[in-house]
Amino acid sequence: MKRIVIALLSCFALMACNKIEVDFSYSPTEPRAGQAVTFSNLSNGGEDWAWNFGDGGTSTTKSPVYTYKNPGTYVVTLKVDGKSSLTRTQEITVYDTIPTFVASDTVFSIFRDYTFTANVYNPYSYTVTYEWVLPLNTPYATVTSSSMNGASLTLYFTRAMTEAPIWLNVIMNGDTTHIEKTFSVADRQTNSVLFRNAQGDYRQRIFGQRAEQAYPDQSASPLLDAVQDTAQTYNGKDFRLSELQTIFPELRGFRIANRKIYYRTTNGLWVALLDGTCPVQIETADCSAMMVDLVDNRLYWAVANEVRYMPLIGSDNNQFVTEPKAINTLEGVTKIAVDN
16 A cells, blocks of 8 residues: 555656646737737647637747737737647737838839838827938939928839838837838830930930939930931821921921821911811920820920920811820920930
8 A cells, every 4th residue: 555655646746747837928028010029938848839829810830920910909829739728828919000111013113203101000199200211322213202201202213223222210209110121123115205405415214194304315316316307208208398388388397197297387386187277286385396206196395494295186177185294394405306
């Protein structure tokens, strides 16, 4: 009997020594939504781990890293070896979202507008200050926003880069969050409009709704050196300024497209049929240069302090329904060319 009691006591002692204690901790202790939380398994035994993070997320990793998408208080459960008796639970409070910013697109190319917008969770209506930063000394982007301190920033990249950095500092309730992101910017081929004035030659690339600001480009010179709007071959026939002046006496320059003639005179810009009928005035100001872009279906012309454009006329009576728009404020443009 004495031996049996001793054996039982020995078993109880052995079981006490081998009892698994389940525990865990997490860091940071005050995480925010969107921030990675590291859960450290402090259990002194076990081979299988089942985590439940309280928001539907689970893991079987011994010490997992998890990110909560939304703020709130969650009950985290760790079960060891699948046994309910080997379970530990703790509450975790996830606070407001970490400030970040998002871009208006996922693919970036030069000379096209992009908007970057701060994403700040601010349920308590704290005062928020934004500071956008372009950290490189060499200019690689031109900001078109009125300020670098708004909730959003609009800019266009001026050169291709594998890593174009944009930074944002968000200051809220005394705390500053610094966000750094880099973007790959490509130099994609696109149609361009070329200009010449007293300051030099310029190229303006066209991207849908926006044409970028003109910038110096020596490669524009050959196209701008060519004959402009004083001669043209259309449907196998040569047209010359002097010959057309018998139909259009005040003609100073012209381009023919889609059986219509667009022409400059001493009193503005006009469109008419080739025989001179159905003349319609497009521009009343003096036009110093003009060009037709058949690829993009646009008419360009220069007035004293800007360059304007509009779609080519499509109606038989040459009536147009869209208003001319300015694409830049270049002054004194004397030549316009199109580079497709």
